[in-house]
Amino acid sequence: MNENETGMAAVEIPDVTVIIGAYEAMPYLIPCLKSVEAQTLGADRIEIVAVNDGSTDGTGEYLDEFAARSKVSTRVVHQENSGGPSGPRNVGLDMARGRYVFFLDADDYLGDEALERMVAMADRNGTDVVLGKIEGIGRGAPKSMFGRTLERTDLFSSNIKFTLSAEKLFRRELLEKHRMRFDQQLYTGEDARFTLEAYVRSNGVSIVADYVCLYIVRRDDGKHITQSGSYAMRFDSATALMDLIADFFPPGEQRDELMIRPFVITLLPQFDHRWLKAKTGTRQDKLELAQPLTDKYWTPGVARRLKVPERLRLHYVAEGRADLLEEHLRFLQAKEVPEVVRKGREGKPYLAYPHFGDKEAGVPDEMYAVTVPEWVDGVRVSVPKAGKPKPSFARRVVRKLRRMARGTAAGRPARS
Template identity: 30%
Template sequence: MNYDLSVIIPTYNVERYILKTLSSISTQTFKGNIEIIVIDDCSTDGTVEIVKDFIKQNPQLEINFIQQEKNMRQGTARNLGVSVAKGKYVFFLDGDDFLDPTSFEKLFKKAEEFGCDFVICDWTYYYEEKGLVYVNNDEFMFKDLLIGKETELLYNAETYFTVNKLYNKEFLLKNNIKFGEGYIYEDFEFYIEVAQYANKVGVVQNPLYRVRVNEYSTTKTNTNSTLHVDSLLIAVENTLKKFNPRSEMAYYNVYKYLIKKTLTYLDRRAPKKYRKSTLRKVLELLNDKKKDYEVPKNVVPLYHFLFRRKYIQNTKVNLILFVWFLYKKGKLNAILNIAKKIKWKVFNSKIGKKVINKRRQSKINSFYQQPMKNKSILFLGFDYRYAGNSKYFFDYLKERKDLNIYFVTTDENVPKKYRITPRSMNFYEKLATSNIVIAESWVPLAFNKREGSTWIQLWHGTPFKKLFFDSHEFYISNFNKNHKRNKQRDISKWDYLLADSTSGAEKLELAFDFDRDSIMNYGYPRVQWLKDNVNNTELKNSIRKTLNIPENKKVLLYVPTWRDYNYKSKNLDLSYLLKVEDLEQKLGDEYVIIYKEHSMGSKSYKHNKNIIIPDDELETQSLILISDVIISDYSSIIFDGLAIDIPFYLYITDFEKYADARGVYEDMHEKLSDFYVNNEDELSFKLQNIEKQYPFGRYEEIKGIYSMNKNEKNAYILLENKINEILEK
């Protein structure tokens, strides 16, 4: 029987972890045929018994269990796995690592769609005590595909992992790509060759592969022997023999990697007396392969000394000692960073600021020593704004006399007794002593979480545009290499995450790599407010009066969203915007158009008879409530309108450009595309004939998927019950 993919798992003394590894395969959402090949390399613990028991307990799985007769290392096991694999694709999974349930579904789909030699997914570390910790910031993860010489961008990786990739088996066999055998660091040469021979590599931005930080692994043990030294030299020599890149810059990147890893491994895994001689041998191997090659122009002189072989050739011993001294003193990267970026004036300025802020920080730290206040809740607001889910849940909860509730904002619409000035000393005290902290967007990393406190993330919308790990977020990540790393640190502080529908919960789970059991699919407070007031004629009339909307006018609400490709741009590209004046002229006097620009957009229109630009203080929900139709693009506002049966159209003229910058979810694109419009004439025609030509059948289908049913329990009450549950613990 042929399989869609073969999962190859070498095992050696992994009794603590192998069950979770195997279970992460059995729970995959992938619907194709999977073959599991477990190759045990003479384990001396209970690994074999656990694997055999798993096979008995899961007869529905195709598992080929092979036991090697003698210990021949991981590379031999992996090569054997490839030789017996019957799958079109092969995936290497270490016996102590595990996978996200959607891994094979996403990787296989990408491989098949684009005919990739292999597909790479992002990865994250896993610690028993801390859980998932995301650290990767490899720049090639900002792309969707690497084509031709671009595949050698893989040489820029911080770590040369071979395990987070789905390989076309034919690609490996055709190029005779194999792991080194009989020694550790056997994956150096394999990684070099797959990057060297590949012509098309798919990229999945989600961190699907979990690398367990395991103190018992082969690379963390036997540090008093020469095992690591001997294996490293063999691995470097064999790698260089097979290294024949397509670009000159590849030499610099690979040499840099090999030197950095040599320094790290010698420092942590080798007896002291072997360190200098081993480093010297590695540098000699690099010299023998190639001395002169292209070096990036923006590299500081120390890099030239380190990586230009012609310098090493003349003053080899002195330079080795010099490099080792730098490394031991401050980790080479840190020293280079200082040499390149920090001038003494700036350095002194930073020191001065630290001295000035020392007392302030000491005071803040002291708040965390104070006892937590009973039944205290701190709302961080929507980026300190009194808006969105935060506003409506706060308004509902503040009626409780038994709670101590505070809202972080300068908005005077929040009564003074509840209002906390952002980043004030009062704020830091409340942050440190509150039982519950409620946010609605990203929380600054400087805000420390108190042990014993519970953080609830309300978020701010059902995503149509791809979110965080589901997107390469090219423009943001390219500007800030640590963007995703820092945001994941924020996510790791969240105890609960709010969703507005089952489909929304599924998207948030994958996008944030968040535990599904901790996602509260209760519905949004701001949407609950709409449901509660959909028949409130008095309130609607009051809002219309505030905006001077005549009684006989229909209301069209236009709410475009922000574009990633305008991030940090001095010259905003606003060509995607609907020409509101043109549409107003085409519609005549039937409609009033309310144009609610995005808070990060550019104010570009003024009032006229039928075009209203509302004040920022007027909540978007109030505008939705009085609308007869909503026009947006990639905004989640349309899902709020679904809850009270407001029809919508999506004015989209930049789909391909937006896809390159962020992208939208494919399943939602398929269902929502019936509502796409790309010019004012078509939009005007559809609006004037909305009762006859609107796709009401598709609308009802979408409402069933992306909106909470009107008869479901009240979002306020569900959230309040969760608050009570937390406070009672």
């Protein structure tokens, strides 16, 4: 590994160190670096640490050229390919001097005011992590947590658990205090584990929702790590995140609330329509890889927080019921609509997916119960509000007769 520092003299304590790990990043690297130069925070308040992770496409040469001419203090590290994003990020973090760090992927870019707004937010509130609004270029982007700007929030007061990429502003003091680094044994999902730990350990999180701070770009060459890699990596990622949650939170409501994220975002996609197309061996292998996770962390508390079609899929996975999972997926694939069945005096809604009420299949009715609002054939189905049960027809008749009798006794004409 060799390091090359050129360009303007390095500032002693910059506000932000932008860490960029780059592998075969051309031509995406060009707008990425331009966006850092264009920051309204000012070149004298920023430094870049760029790690060329064994590129052969001119990425390293372009980084050296940029460092030689840019007003932003830039240090470039050239190293052999590490096989994933964790190594370059850790190298950058070891070299960082800023009060804050921002991990910027080489194929993404910043909005011009991003760092200025995020630094101001963190300084104003004393928060350790700042999320900036994200917009996707040719790909989707998380939205549910960016409904409004929040000066201070946490894991249980917002939807931040659903955005765990590392492209956020972190107070470096927090990371160094806990010696936080990316797990180099993980080749996908390493950022989720790192970011969730930062959320948990932080003195609050802020959200900038009124300005697009980050543009995430879909690569046309398919070299982005989330577009490649074996399915086994996804199970490793889910395991790491679930184990981390369990380390911080004992069994109970908070653990169940956070477990939604790895179950729905990481594990569930392994059992979608693509599972139907997979070979029998692959299908079975995925069920076996999921078994230790469902044995430890699939609980009634997690289940009731999910929509019925998600819950059923994970229930079948937990029970190892490949036959029922296949039927359920084919029902979804055919875009069939389940009947809404209401039971009990309160009219509790159930969605009659395949095998609802089928004693032989052995699926508990509660797996079909609507516990969170969801849409069925364009109609919103909600959980009945808790309260007094609606009186039966017979009881309503008795009450009416009593009112009529009281009216007659008082000399008032009875109302029919």
